[in-house]
Amino acid sequence: MDDNMKHSLKQITTLFDSQMLAVLSTQSQDQPYASLVAFAADDTLEQLFFLTPNTTRKYENLIDSPKVAILVNNSVNQADDIYKAVSVTGIGTAALVETSDRTQLLNLYLKKHPHLKGFSKAPTTAFICVAMTRYFMVSQFQNVIEIQVKA
Numbered sequence: 371m372d373d374n375m376k377h378s379l380k381q382i383t384t385l386f387d388s389q390m391l392a393v394l395s396t397q398s399q400d401q402p403y404a405s406l407v408a409f410a411a412d413d414t415l416e417q418l419f420f421l422t423p424n425t426t427r428k429y430e431n432l433i434d435s436p437k438v439a440i441l442v443n444n445s446v447n448q449a450d451d452i453y454k455a456v457s458v459t460g461i462g463t464a465a466l467v468e469t470s471d472r473t474q475l476l477n478l479y480l481k482k483h484p485h486l487k488g489f490s491k492a493p494t495t496a497f498i499c500v501a502m503t504r505y506f507m508v509s510q511f512q513n514v515i516e517i518q519v520k521a
Contacts, residue, residue, distance in 0.1 A: 378515050379415060382458050382505060385444055386411045390483070394420070395439040396431035396464075403431055409440065410482040412475075416519050418460065418500045419467070419479045421490055429496055436464045438500055456509045460519075462502040472497065 392409040395402060405428045407420035418440055422429050432438070443457035467475055476497055480487055489495055505517045 393441040398431040398434045410479045424496045432464045459506045462500040464500045467497040467499045
């Protein structure tokens with residue numbers, strides 16, 4: 371991995387660590403749908419996690435079509451965001467976390483979102499992992515970098 375790639379991954383990690391929410395894009399029956407989610411990423415940026423009630427349109431869409439996009443940005447609703455904000459779109463495939471390492475992954479998530487511990491224990495709450503394949507980072511208005519996470 372070259373130095374530019376390492377620097378870009380560090381920028382993405384810094385952005386993800388600084389932001390609590392992301393916009394999740396799902397689709398069903400050729401209709402897009404966007405939702406805010408409280409997210410966390412693993413150290414490799416290969417996995418993003420969030421919780422959702424299994425009674426939501428978002429959850430139904432994930433089951434129907436697991437390919438998703440997630441947008442994280444640090445804009446603050448000011449004019450100079452055009453040049454100062456960093457925005458990252460990640461694409462990947464979502465799935466329920468039902469593996470033996472669920473507890474470990476949930477602890478990673480709750481480290482960032484301890485206020486959601488009660489919600490995480492509700493019987494209707496699904497713990498979702500998005501296996502990321504690619505990121506697109508946009509900075510300085512039009513500087514776009516594409517990073518492949520997994521082959």
